[in-house]
Amino acid sequence: MPKVVIDGIEIEVPPGTTILNAAQRVGVEIPVFCYHPYLKPAGICRMCLVEVKGVPRLLPACVTEVQDGWEIYTNSDRVRDAREWLLEFVLVNHPLECPICDEAGECELQNFVFKFGEPRKRLYDEPFKYPTRYLGPLIVHQMNRCVLCRRCVRFSDEAMGGTDWGVYERGYRTIVGPYESDIFAQKYTFNMEALCPVGAITSNIYRYKTRIWKLDFTNSVCAHCEVGCWLDLGERNGQLLKVLHRRGYPSPWICDKGGYGFEYVNHSERITVPLKREGNRLRGVTTEEALEYVTGRLKELVEGGAKVAALASPSLTCEDYLLMGKFMREVVGSEYLDYRLYGGNTYPERSDVDSLEDVEKAEAYLVVGEDLSIHHPVLALSVAKGCKEGGSSLYLVVTGDSFLFKFATEHANPLPGGEEKVLDALSLALEGKDYASLLEETGVTGDTVEAMARGLQEKKPLIIGGNRLTPHGRTLLKGLGEKLGVTPLFLDWGSNSKGAFQMGFWSPGGESVEDLLNKCVSGEIKGLFVSSVDLFRDYPNGALVKEALSNLDFLVVHDMFFTETVAYSDCYLPAASFAEDGGTVVNMFWETQKRNRAFKPKDESMPLWQVALGLSRRWGCSLGDYGGIEDITPQVKERLSQRLEVPTTTGGVRASHLKGDIPALFEYPFYRAGMKTDFCNAFVQLAPEPYVTLNPEFGDELGFKNGDIVIVEVDGNQFRMKLFFRDEVPRGGAIVSRGFSDFPITRALKGLWYRGIELRAAKE
Amino acid sequence: MVGPLLKGLRVTFGHLFKPAVTVKYPYEKRPVAERYRGRHILKLDEDGREKCCACGLCEAVCPAGAITLYGAEDPEFKRSDVGKIAETYEIDYARCIFCGYCVDACPRGAIIMTTDYELTVPGPGRRHLYKDKDWLLEKRGGE
Incomplete structure (x- = not known):
């Protein structure tokens, strides 16, 4: 191992270490502009020049590897001179508008000039x-x-x-x-x-x-x-x-x-006071009055023998789920809870992948059923890094992938609804059986599947199952994983699905959200508590949601904005945002993380756990002695360490498209994919209105032009949208955007994010 | 015994014939020193645009924490020659100690102190002592 002396400090470093990294080890500061620990060194800016004894010129520390016996000086006269000159040259064209520059205070140029520069300007x-x-x-x-x-x-x-x-x-x-x-x-x-x-x-x-x-x-x-x-x-x-x-x-x-x-x-439209229905209007009331009202009405329903259900967004904290679940089970006496409000009837599963580093190290990837760059963007970057730097192969079975296809070794781009068929074909191909009939309506060629099967057998892949997969698709993927000897990594919606599952915020009877909504329609469930989600925007069956909500006797919505769900409600409770409340969350690798409270909730807004506590106190029961979030966390930790039995779920619907129509996938645009993005002004500007995308060739066949206004018709519902051509859309299919709360596209859906649509030009 | 008494009376009667030092304050005002530190003014430039660029140095240097300001963009350069203005600029005169550090810190000479010391406010409470930008801004056309 080379031994070097940096500013009089001797250190032994592994061969291949750069001067900069060696200096960082001994705590010697070398200023840098272009070097960044997570990027490849480039040696462009010349800020990191250092002197090495016996070498006539100064060497850039970020790209020079140390040699045995080097004596390096990072603070000699020559080095200091070089830095001063460099900073002076940089400042020749720098506008020096620090008072108006937003970077001031965290600007590296500012810091370096202060530390190493000369306060002079000669040009x-x-x-x-x-x-x-x-x-x-x-x-x-x-x-x-x-x-x-x-x-x-x-x-x-x-x-x-x-x-x-x-x-x-x-x-x-x-x-x-x-x-x-x-x-x-x-x-x-x-x-x-x-x-x-x-x-x-x-x-x-x-x-x-x-x-x-x-x-x-x-x-x-x-x-x-x-x-x-x-x-x-x-x-x-x-x-x-x-x-x-x-x-x-x-x-x-x-x-x-x-x-x-x-x-x-x-956001200025955020409602931070409770509202109570009086006739056709919602009137602002005090928290006390609202909680009394909710408790009273719920009690009435429960004593009358009706059932009450609670639905909460999968992005809340474990504390919220724990206390709300306790309130529903112990106080109200209801087992109808759910968090899977983006559709799908699957529960989280464990995998053997522990971190994004593990993802980057995989030899090959098989990604099925999700555009990773939309719903798990950072995971997509890790997969891309694995492909680019690690040379791994990437096999995509994704409809309309918009980012990872650039890195894909083989890309099956099936028609919307065909992903699981290709998956089926792939597992048959692995066994060497005939699968040709499965590919008929998917638009994927046998060669692609064949090449994928070959590639998957050569290298041990990491299988990533996206959140579009139905239970049937998950079973298929697990079977495929067993053949290849790997456990797939299944992804879920929201930021804390795993936590919600672990806190038991689901119906032990195995009811899905669809079942619960059907129970609302049939009159079994008469009271509903909805937290932090707009069912009309995010649940893929708007007609069912509408029927269910209109049939309810009592609907409480705990949210931040006046959504369409709130319009149906009898009482609105203001919710705290993620920054206003702490708590525990579980990430995709089942790692427990802690959200901290950045500031107090605005006005009357409350996190869900406080609502649950307040309601139970007014009910006359106690959930326990909780003064704050830190009193609940130990219980959460205990629950998180348990392993829960997952109820087996069935797909119900197997995704397939309707003949004669254009099969369409309803997918969020990236900037509309998160929670509450309707209220992020920048994102609204980037994705102002829903649109439909087609493959250019297919669009030409149908006689449309890029930028046309078209009518999308589903079951008699008509939606006027703009049409765009994108290469990533499979030929013969369409991708329709969703996630616009003022645009009721979910009305056209039946529980899955696939549907056959009709397209025609809008009459001017 | 009479001596000290007369001595004292001499001073008293002496003042009878000297000019009075008392000023009838609201009607008459005493001149103040040229560099007296009174209330602040946010300056305007020749074109009537605000000089303040909301750099926040006055806010940072203020030892009493009396200044609060938020910036905003002025993309058309109508209100500022650098495109950045203070959206809100508040001085809490209940806290201000008139040290003048804000004036020293200002890189653009946008905040200066005047010799005006009349800061009496109506009514109880501190609310009247929060002075906003409208109040602080140098009046257009020159005051």
Whole structure:
């Protein structure tokens, strides 16, 4: 092992270590712009030059590997001189607008000039002036401030697999930025902003609002999906203004939903007082009155022999599920609970994958039934890294994948509803049986399946089963896993499905949400408690939801905004957002994480566990002596360590499309896929209205043009939408967007996110 | 015994013939020093645009924590020549100690202190002592 001396400190490092990494080990600081621990070293900025005894010129520390016996000086006169010169050159064209720059306070250039620079400027030429580019609602690009470290470009190339972001021109005229796009929003844009060491890329959402040193940062966990990225929530005066990802865990990168999808917390339309129905109106009341009213009505129903059910979003904390479950079971005496409100009748399952590093290490991937980049974006980045850096093969059986297809070895792009058939065919192909008949209506060729089967047998794959899979699909995938000797990793909706399951927030009788809603229609269930979810937006059967809600005697909604579900309610209780309440969550690898409270809930809003406590107290029963969240957590921990028996579920419907129509998949656009994204202004601007996408060739066949207005007809329901051509859509199928609360697309669905649709041009 | 009494009376009667030092305050005002630190003004530039760019240095340096400000963008440069203005700017005069650090810290000379010391507010409570941007801003056309 090479032995080196850095500034008089001797250290032995493994061969191949760079000078910078060796210096970091002994705690010697070397300033860097272009180096970033999670990107490949580039040696561009020359900020890290150090002197090595016996070597005539200065060496860049971030790319030079140490040799045995080197004496390295990081603070000699020559090195200090070089740094001063470099900073002076950088500052020649830097606008020095720190007072108005949002990066000030966390700017590396500012810090380095303060530490290593000379307060002088000898070149008084007029600096280059580039216009400020507003690249959509997420980021602002100001080329004037750029120090040309190319971190953003390298991230775009290395992690995202190359997007429209690069380096143009040469020398001191070099420009970094997008070549074509006027709006730059590529699912992982946040990382480019976070990587920028200066203020060249800044957030448009946080733009000029306040200064970084005025924010109080609290470590918490993202509530948008179950990858469970740690976030730092920057709060000032009861407002969530900025999110950072300082901890770099579980992945160094996060997605835009985590980084920018927090605006709903401060939204002006948020209702923070309880409402009570009086005739046709909902009137604001005190919390006391609302809780009394709810308790009274529920008691009446229960004493009258009717049943009451509770439905809660899969993104709440374990504490919420635990206490609400206790309230329903012990006080109300009802076993009808559920959290699986995005459809599907599956329960979480364990796998042998423990972290994203394990995912990156896999030799091959088989991804089935979910566009990972929409619902588990960071997992998609890890898979992409495994393919790009580890050279793993990627087999996709996904309809309309929009990100991972760039890395795929074999991509089966079946027609909507055909994913499970291809899966069936794949498992038959593994056994060497005939599967041709299964592929008939899927649009996938036998060659693809054959190649996949061969590839899967060569390398041990990591099987990822997405949240679109029905119980039938999961069984198929488990069978396939058994043949290959691996346990699949199954993904769920929401950010805490696993926690909700573990807290027992489901009906022991095995009823699905559909069964519960049917019970509402039949009159068995007369009271319903809905928490933090708009059933009309997220449950894939709008007609059933409507019928069920209108048949109820009493509906309580605990939410943050006035959604359509609230319009049906008899009482509305204001909910606290994820930043306003702490708690335990369980991520996709069954790892327990702790959300912390960043600030107090606004006005009268309460987390669900407080509602459960308040209701039970007014009922005259006690759930236990809980003063705060920390009193509940020990019980949660105890429950989390148990292994629960999963009731077997059946698919009911096996996904297939209707003949004669165009099979369509109803999928969220990325920027509408998280919770409450209808109330994130930037996301609303990025995905303002629902649209339908077709394959260009198929669209031409049907006689449409890109950008046409079309009518989508399902069962007599007509929806007017814009039509776009996208290459990733399978030929012969369509992808219709959902997730717009003011656009009742769920009315057209029957419990699955697939349906046959008719398309025709809209009459002008 | 009479001596000290006369001595004292001499001072008393002496003042009868000197000009009075008392000022009839609301009607007459005493001149103040040129560099007196009175209430603040947010300056405007020649075009009538706000000089303050909401950099937050006054807020950071204020030892009494009297200043609160939030920035906003002015994309058309109508209200600021750098495109950034203070959306809200509040000084809590119940806290302000008139140290003048905010003036020192300001990189653009946007906040200055005037010689105006008349900060009496009507009514009880502190609410009247929170001064917002409208009150602090130098009146257009010159006051």
